[in-house]
Amino acid sequence: MASVIAVSPRAAEPTSTIAPRRRRRLLGAAAAATLPLVLGGCSLPTFYGYKGSTKQAHDEFLLYSGTTIAALVVGVLVAALIAWSVIRYRKRSDTIPRQFQYHIPLEITYTVVPVVIVLILFGFTVVTENRVDAVKADPATKVTVTAFQWGWRFDYPGNVSVTGLTTEDPDPVGLDGGQCAPAVDCLGPGLVVPAGRTTRITLVTKDVIHGFYVPQFNFSRYAQPGVTNVFDLTVQHSGVYRAQCTQLCGLYHSLMFFHVVALPPAQFQSWLSSQQGAATAASGSSSSTSNTKAAA
Amino acid sequence: MTVLAERPVAHEHEHDHEHHEGPSGILKWLTSTDHKLIGMSYMVTSLVMFFLAGIMGLLIRTQLTSPHNSFLSFQQFNALFTMHGSLMLYLFAGPFAFGGLANYILPLQVGAPDMAFPRLNALSYWLYLGGSVTMLLGFLVAGGAAAFGWVAYAPLSSVEFAPGSAPDLWILGIALTGFSAIFTAVNLVTTTFYLRAPGMTMFRLPIFTWNMLVTAILILIAFPILTAAMILLFADRHFGTHFYSVAGGGVPILYQNLFWFFGHPEVYILALPYFGIVSDVIPVFSRKPLFGYKGMVFATMSIAALSTGVWAHHMFTTGVVLLPFFSLLSLLIAVPTGIKFFNWIGTMWRGQLVFSTPMLFCIGFLFAFLMGGLTGVMLASPPIDFATHDTYFVVAHFHQVLFGTAVYGGFAGLYYWYPKFFGRMYRESLGKIHFWLLTVGFWVTFMPQYVLGLHGMPRRVASYPSGLGWQSLNVASTIGAYIIGLSFVFLLVNLWVSWRKPVPAGDNPWDAHTLEWFATSPPVHHNFERLPAIRSERPVWDYHHPDARTETHHNGHGHVTEAGVAEAGVGADAGDKA
Numbered sequence: 001m002a003s004v005i006a007v008s009p010r011a012a013e014p015t016s017t018i019a020p021r022r023r024r025r026l027l028g029a030a031a032a033a034t035l036p037l038v039l040g041g042c043s044l045p046t047f048y049g050y051k052g053s054t055k056q057a058h059d060e061f062l063l064y065s066g067t068t069i070a071a072l073v074v075g076v077l078v079a080a081l082i083a084w085s086v087i088r089y090r091k092r093s094d095t096i097p098r099q100f101q102y103h104i105p106l107e108i109t110y111t112v113v114p115v116v117i118v119l120i121l122f123g124f125t126v127v128t129e130n131r132v133d134a135v136k137a138d139p140a141t142k143v144t145v146t147a148f149q150w151g152w153r154f155d156y157p158g159n160v161s162v163t164g165l166t167t168e169d170p171d172p173v174g175l176d177g178g179q180c181a182p183a184v185d186c187l188g189p190g191l192v193v194p195a196g197r198t199t200r201i202t203l204v205t206k207d208v209i210h211g212f213y214v215p216q217f218n219f220s221r222y223a224q225p226g227v228t229n230v231f232d233l234t235v236q237h238s239g240v241y242r243a244q245c246t247q248l249c250g251l252y253h254s255l256m257f258f259h260v261v262a263l264p265p266a267q268f269q270s271w272l273s274s275q276q277g278a279a280t281a282a283s284g285s286s287s288s289t290s291n292t293k294a295a296a
Numbered sequence: 297m298t299v300l301a302e303r304p305v306a307h308e309h310e311h312d313h314e315h316h317e318g319p320s321g322i323l324k325w326l327t328s329t330d331h332k333l334i335g336m337s338y339m340v341t342s343l344v345m346f347f348l349a350g351i352m353g354l355l356i357r358t359q360l361t362s363p364h365n366s367f368l369s370f371q372q373f374n375a376l377f378t379m380h381g382s383l384m385l386y387l388f389a390g391p392f393a394f395g396g397l398a399n400y401i402l403p404l405q406v407g408a409p410d411m412a413f414p415r416l417n418a419l420s421y422w423l424y425l426g427g428s429v430t431m432l433l434g435f436l437v438a439g440g441a442a443a444f445g446w447v448a449y450a451p452l453s454s455v456e457f458a459p460g461s462a463p464d465l466w467i468l469g470i471a472l473t474g475f476s477a478i479f480t481a482v483n484l485v486t487t488t489f490y491l492r493a494p495g496m497t498m499f500r501l502p503i504f505t506w507n508m509l510v511t512a513i514l515i516l517i518a519f520p521i522l523t524a525a526m527i528l529l530f531a532d533r534h535f536g537t538h539f540y541s542v543a544g545g546g547v548p549i550l551y552q553n554l555f556w557f558f559g560h561p562e563v564y565i566l567a568l569p570y571f572g573i574v575s576d577v578i579p580v581f582s583r584k585p586l587f588g589y590k591g592m593v594f595a596t597m598s599i600a601a602l603s604t605g606v607w608a609h610h611m612f613t614t615g616v617v618l619l620p621f622f623s624l625l626s627l628l629i630a631v632p633t634g635i636k637f638f639n640w641i642g643t644m645w646r647g648q649l650v651f652s653t654p655m656l657f658c659i660g661f662l663f664a665f666l667m668g669g670l671t672g673v674m675l676a677s678p679p680i681d682f683a684t685h686d687t688y689f690v691v692a693h694f695h696q697v698l699f700g701t702a703v704y705g706g707f708a709g710l711y712y713w714y715p716k717f718f719g720r721m722y723r724e725s726l727g728k729i730h731f732w733l734l735t736v737g738f739w740v741t742f743m744p745q746y747v748l749g750l751h752g753m754p755r756r757v758a759s760y761p762s763g764l765g766w767q768s769l770n771v772a773s774t775i776g777a778y779i780i781g782l783s784f785v786f787l788l789v790n791l792w793v794s795w796r797k798p799v800p801a802g803d804n805p806w807d808a809h810t811l812e813w814f815a816t817s818p819p820v821h822h823n824f825e826r827l828p829a830i831r832s833e834r835p836v837w838d839y840h841h842p843d844a845r846t847e848t849h850h851n852g853h854g855h856v857t858e859a860g861v862a863e864a865g866v867g868a869d870a871g872d873k874a
Contacts, residue, residue: 047750048746048747048750048751049683049750050683050750057683059679060679060680060682060683063677063679063680064674064679064680064683067673067674067677067680068674071670071671071673071674074670075666075667075670078637078641078666079663079666081641082641082644082659082662082663082666085641085644085645085647085649086644086649086659089582089644089645089646089647089648089649090648090649090650090651091648091649091650092648093648094648095648096583096648096841096844097582097583097584097646097647097648098584098646098847099584099585099844099845099846099847100584100585100587100646100846100847101585101586101587101588101589101846101847101848102587102588102589102590102848103587103588103642106642107588107591107635107638110634110635110638111591111631111635114630114631114634114635115628115631118627118628118630118631118673121627121673121677122620122623122624122627124677125620125623125627125677125678125679126620126623128677128679129619129620129623129677129678129679132679132682133619149457182763183763184761184762184763184764187761207451207457208449208451208452208457209449209451209452209548211613211685211686211754213685213686213687213752213754215751215752216752218679218682218683219682219683220613220682220683220685220686221613221615221682222613222614222615224548224549224614224615224616225451225542225548226542226547226548226549227549227614227615227616229615231615242752244752244754245754246685246686246687246754246755247449247686248374248444248445248449248452248755248756249452250374250452250457251370251371251374251443252370253374253756253757254370254373254756254757254758254759254760255759257761
């Protein structure tokens with residue numbers, strides 16, 4: 001089995017401080033500190049995006065919003081220049097216009113200025129992607145997510161395993177063990193995590209490529225055959241977050257839903273303990289299916 | 297500004313050329329090695345593919361008008377978007393440009409009698425036609441056409457997950473059309489390097505030819521990789537190899553690396569020819585030389601060079617990509633693309649703009665590609681890609697880019713060169729209706745898709761749950777798609793009307809700049825009887841406007857090139873009669 005362990009570069013390095021790394025970190029920290037200042041923090045317009053329900057998602061949102069503002073400025077400027085040319089220089093007479101072709105200072109300007117814009121954007125990109133991909137040394141919970149045709153399995157410590165097959169019926173179990181609502185957010189199996197704490201997700205697939213995507217987390221990652229993907233999610237508030245496979249995975253790709261249920265930490269612990277108790281009570285070798293559903 | 301029949305050359309030997317030896321009718325079509333006939337065959341075939349793929353797109357959009365729609369089955373839907381993408385990308389956008397327009401126009405623009413290897417050129421077309429038919433045959437076999445997306449990711453495309461013969465037909469279709477592209481590229485490169493007329497130096501090539509040269513080099517870099525990837529996939533499916541299967545010790549991610557090492561240059565293989573068309577059309581309809589000609593050439597080269605180093609930006613979410621490297625190179629592509637934008641604007645600046653249909657399509661291209669390009673810059677940033685990967689945001693982005701280039705640019709070229717192809721004019725009013733309907737349809741179709749993507753609607757889903765507020769945006773998008781479909785009815789009517797009631801166009805109706813407008817419309821066998829002096833990249837303009845040559849200095853009032861001193865055209869009979 002040719003298996004590649006993929007973690008972010010941050011996580012691969014132990015937390016020692018070598019000189020060049022420290023300099024990079026300082027640069028990164030400076031840029032990270034200015035990021036919210038430059039972008040104006042949480043009051044940024046959303047441009048139809050999600051502000052993000054995880055810590056990582058919020059970093060992404062700041063970058064998205066800031067980049068969109070920059071793109072709008074550039075876009076409006078260029079569109080205005082095109083529109084001005086079209087309106088102002090429409091044909092008015094048969095005289096042949098001046099046949100000029102080069103203006104070197106102008107050409108250098110519109111080469112250099114985009115380079116600067118792109119480099120600034122790249123700086124913010126690197127800072128943000130390092131934050132989004134950072135993996136903590138001591139996550140509160142670890143869950144292994146296995147995608148398959150067509151469904152999801154969530155494995156928790158202590159032999160707790162939740163499997164859900166593809167279905168359009170909402171999961172009946174929601175927060176507090178009550179009815180999950182709204183129903184459209186509760187399709188497919190539920191991935192239960194503690195709110196306000198960091199959950200380490202280890203993402204693998206049993207067959208083809210699938211996409212682990214939670215819109216409100218502003219995040220997706222492939223479940224790629226031969227690759228073990230590891231990332232952290234820190235859901236900030238308890239709630240239900242709809243989620244779905246995004247990478248075409250065959251016939252029932254459209255129905256490969258799941259959702260994330262973030263519980264207050266104490267409630268999450270009691271949920272996990274009860275599941276662990278049930279798993280132990282079940283016959284020794286079998287360690288699965290507390291929440292299995294029929295295929296659609 | 298229509299200038300009719302200004303061709304000053306006597307036609308003494310025209311009859312010898314029009315009635316050259318050779319078969320006629322269908323036998324002529326089957327056996328001809330004339331680049332103009334092959335180019336026309338390519339254009340007709342690829343337009344048929346475009347219309348087929350467009351109809352598939354309308355079926356896809358119809359399915360998505362309501363949640364849980366049962367208009368199509370999941371299998372039909374997956375097959376349709378697979379074939380929609382495959383036909384549009386492999387069988388329309390590329391072949392229409394490099395097999396159709398370039399095949400017809402490039403030899404004319406460099407003043408050559410034909411392509412360098414005419415028989416290889418004919419082979420290209422027949423491979424392309426064979427490959428296209430092979431791919432389409434998938435609809436007729438048990439189980440229906442291939443349904444793994446136009447990228448055919450392993451292991452979904454393995455024999456385990458995609459059994460049956462349709463995937464094999466798809467793979468063979470790609471391999472055959474891939475060879476046809478490679479042969480055409482060889483022809484384009486060789487023709488540009490070796491068959492230029494006397495005086496046609498590299499820096500006097502029209503930008504369309506420049507862009508086709510760079511495109512052809514990109515084809516030679518990218519398409520062999522695709523063909524190799526397909527052969528490995530075929531071997532995995534049938535000969536028991538394990539290149540892409542984990543169980544056999546293979547690496548599925550290898551497929552993505554190979555595919556996108558083709559796939560990203562492919563995006564520019566599809567875009568650069570259309571940039572070339574726009575760069576030829578805007579100066580003609582602004583009555584000015586292209587602003588920053590040399591900068592344009594270097595921008596094209598930089599785009600091509602960068603495009604070979606950005607493939608993994610399609611793989612940001614696989615978790616096995618060096619994000620900063622691919623992000624930076626992808627972002628940098630915005631720079632040469634921006635240069636092109638400013639050059640196009642600079643060309644229009646202080647011109648005398650005439651809004652005939654080709655020019656309208658170029659303006660439409662500018663706005664469409666601006667929007668697609670800006671969202672492309674956003675997607676080059678991995679965290680933003682994480683949030684939008686495989687959603688309708690990406691669908692909207694690449695449709696705006698590819699529609700902006702291949703459709704706006706492609707039909708700008710079709711209207712622009714139509715008088716050259718047939719010696720008659722299309723109907724301007726019908727062309728303008730086509731443009732305005734297309735433009736309304738374009739923005740109504742794709743803008744809602746950005747919002748859908750940001751709200752989390754994944755691509756390639758045949759149904760979506762109700763209660764998420766996605767339906768109205770999907771309905772809007774579908775209405776837009778039907779408006780696009782309607783606009784093409786006006787194209788077909790236009791072609792029909794101008795065929796039935798011909799209006800002669802003359803050889804140079806646009807007062808254009810480049811050599812193809814010095815030939816007759818349509819050009820005679822082997823293209824030219826004589827050529828004007830070629831002393832700039834606008835030989836035909838120089839010939840007709842000896843007093844309005846390009847200024848050499850940016851502030852040089854009254855400065856003219858050396859060519860301005862020379863007597864234009866007369867006695868520079870470089871036509872090839874051999």
